[in-house]
Amino acid sequence: MRQGWLMWREAIDKATIAKIEKAAAQVHRRGATTRRSQGKETDGRKSEIAWLCDQYWLRDLLFGYVMEANRIAFGVDVENIANIQYTEYSGDNKGRYNWHNDVIWTEERSFDRKISITVQLSDPADYSGGAFEFGDWPTPENSRGQGTVLVFPSYLTHRVAPLSNGTRRSLVAWFEGPRWR
Secondary structure (H helix, E strand, O other): OOOOOEEEOOOOOHHHHHHHHHHHHOOOOEEOOOHHHOOOOEOOEEOEEEEOOOOHHHHHHHHHHHHHHHHHHHOOOOOOOEEEEEEEEEHHHOOEEEEEOOOOOOOOOOEEEEEEEEEEOOOHHHEEEOOEEEOOOOOOOOOOOOOOEEEEEOOOOEEEOOEEEEEEEEEEEEEEEEOOO
8 A cells, every 4th residue: 555645753943944934924924715715714724824935945845855755655747836835723713724635626727736745833832732634544643743744645635623722833835746637
C-alpha cells in the first residue's frame, strides 16, 4: 500500500518561522472562507488567513519537501506552482476547519491541486485542541511540533479539530499539476 502522507518533525527552524510570520504580518488578514461557501464565512471554518503567494523563497522551500514526498510516495505530475496561505485558529471562537479535501473538483481548469503541505508554526504549548486529522488514513502522531512539515495528496479528507484555547498558527500550500485523470 502507498503511503498516505510523509512528515518531517521540527524540520523548519525558528528563524525561518519568524521570517514566515513577519511576511504574514505585512499582508492583509481576513476571515477564512471556502470555495463551497462562495466567499462567505461559514461555521465549518473559523480562522483568519493571509495569502503569501508572492513569497517565492517560501514556495521553493516548500517545494523541496513536496518533491521528496512525491518521489518517495505519491508519484504524481506536480509543478512548482502553489497558493500559500498563513492561517491562525483561535480558541476564543473554537477555531477549526471541518472535514474537507483540497481538490476543487467542480471547476473547469486545466490543472488541479495535487499535493498539499502544512507547516506547524506554533509551539504546541501555545494551544489546546486543534489537532490535524485525516479521515481515511491514520493521523500522524507527534505532528504538533513547531516546524513540523506534513505532505499529503490533496484528495485526502482531513480537518483541523476545534481549538479549546490559545492560538494555532500554520502555513498551508497546494501544489498543482495537470488535471487528475
